[in-house]
């Protein structure tokens with residue numbers, strides 16, 4: 001998965017009081033060996049920050065899944081839901097946790113071009 005950390009995502013200027021480093025560490029520990037957590041430069045979706053893109057596993061891709069873009073990943077509940085999802089197999093394998101449904105968004109075409117799966 002890609003965790004955006006750039007001009008807006010992960011900054012105190014845009015999201016004061018959020019423990020961005022703590023949430024990233026929590027995500028890395030929570031995902032464990034089930035997903036690589038990569039830090040990304042700006043994904044051109046700053047209005048949705050903090051943005052996380054959950055990419056499907058090979059099995060998920062074979063099932064037709066595409067990367068799932070999540071907005072406003074700013075708290076432990078959301079971070080833990082992402083971890084739980086990838087531990088269960090992620091997009092295309094396991095259903096999305098209810099806590100994440102409202103956070104899914106479709107990025108602009110420019111963002112998709114900039115950050116292809």
Ligand code: FES
Nearest residue numbers: 004008009045046
């Ligand atoms: S800094 Fe994350 S989308 Fe721009």
